Structures are given as C-alpha cells and as structure tokens.
Amino acid sequence: xxxxxxxxxxxxxxxxxxxxxxxxxxxxxxxxxxxxxxxxxxxxxxxxxxxxxxxxxxxxxxxxxxxxxxxxxxxxxxxxxxxxxxxxxxxxxxxxxxxxxxxxxxxxxxxxxxxxxxxxxxxxxxxxxxx
Amino acid sequence: xxxxxxxxxxxxxxxxxxxxxxxxxxxxxxxxxxxxxxxxxxxxxxxxxxxxxxxxxxxxxxxxxxxxxxxxxxxxxxxxxxxxxxxxxxxxxxxxxxxxxxxxxxxxxxxxxxxxxxxxxxxxxxxxxxx
DNA sequence: ACACTTGTGTTAATTTAGTAATACAGGTCA
DNA sequence: TGACCTGTATTACTAAATTAACACAAGTGT
Numbered sequence: 001x002x003x004x005x006x007x008x009x010x011x012x013x014x015x016x017x018x019x020x021x022x023x024x025x026x027x028x029x030x031x032x033x034x035x036x037x038x039x040x041x042x043x044x045x046x047x048x049x050x051x052x053x054x055x056x057x058x059x060x061x062x063x064x065x066x067x068x069x070x071x072x073x074x075x076x077x078x079x080x081x082x083x084x085x086x087x088x089x090x091x092x093x094x095x096x097x098x099x100x101x102x103x104x105x106x107x108x109x110x111x112x113x114x115x116x117x118x119x120x121x122x123x124x125x126x127x128x129x130x131x
Numbered sequence: 132x133x134x135x136x137x138x139x140x141x142x143x144x145x146x147x148x149x150x151x152x153x154x155x156x157x158x159x160x161x162x163x164x165x166x167x168x169x170x171x172x173x174x175x176x177x178x179x180x181x182x183x184x185x186x187x188x189x190x191x192x193x194x195x196x197x198x199x200x201x202x203x204x205x206x207x208x209x210x211x212x213x214x215x216x217x218x219x220x221x222x223x224x225x226x227x228x229x230x231x232x233x234x235x236x237x238x239x240x241x242x243x244x245x246x247x248x249x250x251x252x253x254x255x256x257x258x259x260x261x262x
Numbered sequence: 263a264c265a266c267t268t269g270t271g272t273t274a275a276t277t278t279a280g281t282a283a284t285a286c287a288g289g290t291c292a
Numbered sequence: 293t294g295a296c297c298t299g300t301a302t303t304a305c306t307a308a309a310t311t312a313a314c315a316c317a318a319g320t321g322t
Contacts, residue, residue, distance in 0.1 A: 203297095
C-alpha cells in the first residue's frame with residue numbers, strides 16, 4: 001500500500017486517499033478480499049487524523065469498493081460478479097445520457113463526443129501522472 | 132439579457148452567471164462585440180452584490196469569452212463563438228475524463244463505453260420522450 | 263475475564279469558498 | 293472642469309467543507 005498525500009494540494013486529504021485506493025484496486029495491486037490497513041494504522045502512516053481515513057473508507061464502502069466488518073477490519077470487496085456488471089453498466093448509462101444531453105444542449109455533435117472519448121482515453125493511457 | 136439565478140441552488144451565484152452568459156454567447160444571443168450590462172446594473176437586476184457579478188465577469192474574461200475596457204464596459208470578445216466552443220469542449224472533456232475514470236474503476240473497458248455512447252445516442256434519436 | 267484491536271459517533275476547531283460593504287482609480291462627456 | 297460613468301481593490305462577514313480530539317461499542321484471542 002504505497003499511498004502518498006499532498007496536504008496542501010487543493011484536493012481534500014480524504015479524497016486523495018479515496019482516489020489512490022480506487023486506483024490500487026482497479027490496477028490489481030489490491031486484490032479482492034484483501035484486507036487493507038486499519039484506520040489508525042494508515043492514519044499514523046500518513047500523519048493524518050484517523051477520522052480523515054475513516055471518512056475515506058466510508059466513501060469507498062459507499063462506492064462499493066470495499067466492505068467493512070465492524071470489528072475485524074476493512075476488505076476489498078468482490079466486485080467481479082456478472083450481476084454487478086449489469087448494475088455498473090446501468091450507472092454508466094445514466095452518466096452517458098446526461099453527458100449526451102449536455103452535449104446536445106451545447107450544440108456539440110455526438111460524433112465529436114465519441115472522438116473526445118477516444119482521444120481522452122489515449123491521453124490517460126500515456127500520461128499516468130499529472131498536476 | 133435574460134439571466135435568472137437561483138440563490139440557493141447549491142451552485143454559486145457567480146458560477147450561474149458565468150454559465151448563463153457562456154450559453155448566451157455560444158447560442159448567439161449575445162453577439163461578438165456586443166456590450167453586456169455594467170456590473171452594477173446587472174447586480175441590481177439580479178439583486179446581488181456587485182462583487183459577485185464582477186467575479187463572474189472576471190472568470191469570463193479569463194476564459195476569453197469577454198473583454199473588459201477599463202472605463203468603458205465589458206464586451207463579448209471578437210472570437211467569442213470559437214472560444215465559446217473551445218470552452219464547451221473543455222467542459223465536456225472534463226466530464227468525459229470523470230466518466231472514463233469511473234469506468235476504469237468499475238472495470239468496464241473503454242470500447243464498451245464508446246459502444247454505450249453510440250447506443251444511447253441512437254436511443255435518444257428514436258424515442259424523444261421518456262425517463 | 264481481560265487486554266487489545268476493530269470501526270463508529272459526537273462534537274469542536276480550523277480552513278476555505280462565497281458573498282457583501284465600501285472606498286478607490288481612471289476614464290467619458292455635457 | 294466636474295458630475296457621472298466604468299471596472300478595481302481591500303476588507304470583513306457568513307456558511308460550508310474539512311479536519312481534529314476524544315469517547316464509545318463491539319468483536320477477537322489469549
């Protein structure tokens with residue numbers, strides 16, 4: 001768990017933790033079922049108040065990334081089931097609908113939106129570190 | 132200049148002003164070179180502090196949407212339309228980045244996202260009323 | 263039972279974003 | 293010139309977000 005925070009980066013500490021753990025999970029460095037550090041442990045490691053880590057974990061649980069077992073710890077959730085995928089696609093579909101509605105409202109063609117998507121994806125692939 | 136603000140909409144007043152003026156410019160209701168209301172005038176019309184309007188105008192100038200002539204007033208920038216489009220694309224780009232990041236976290240491939248975009252677009256074309 | 267660890271909850275301090283009050287500087291134009 | 297416009301700058305107030313301090317409840321394992 002190599003997590004590094006920038007205390008005065010403009011983005012809240014708890015958000016930085018959320019983002020980095022999300023990335024660790026999506027990149028496979030944190031496997032499903034794996035236990036992640038106890039709130040106090042990570043807090044001490046990052047030199048941050050435990051409540052801040054607790055909030056990050058809560059957000060992650062809300063997002064379905066992790067599961068908490070009250071007195072046992074926090075674990076990466078098994079988000080691999082096919083049924084879950086349908087749910088995920090539905091969420092993405094809603095966002096896409098909103099995006100398309102906005103684009104239409106702005107007078108931007110859907111073709112351009114598709115181009116932007118591919119373009120942005122390429123950009124994300126090449127540059128893995130920014131800001 | 133029909134601008135309407137919702138004081139407690141969650142989004143800041145100055146941001147609402149920025150958004151609506153951006154839209155007015157991009158839709159052509161505010162032509163390039165046209166003068167827009169003096170800060171105090173618009174402030175009184177919207178029942179808002181002049182500083183709030185001033186901030187909105189400042190953001191618009193920073194975005195290249197308008198130009199300010201110190202003692203003469205504020206005018207829609209000459210390249211208002213093209214710049215406005217760039218602005219719109221930037222807004223969409225931000226949303227797309229967020230969408231792609233989310234898709235990655237969910238383990239959904241970008242190809243599938245592109246497919247969903249096209250699919251949803253087709254759905255929007257055929258059925259113009261639902262939700 | 264008991265020491266220890268886990269996450270939870272309540273409350274307060276702190277920081278930041280947003281808005282407001284007010285005075286200022288520099289032009290226009292009768 | 294001088295009243296009257298413009299946008300600008302400084303300062304302070306308010307509300308919300310963020311973080312911190314600290315006590316709590318509930319399992320684990322010896």
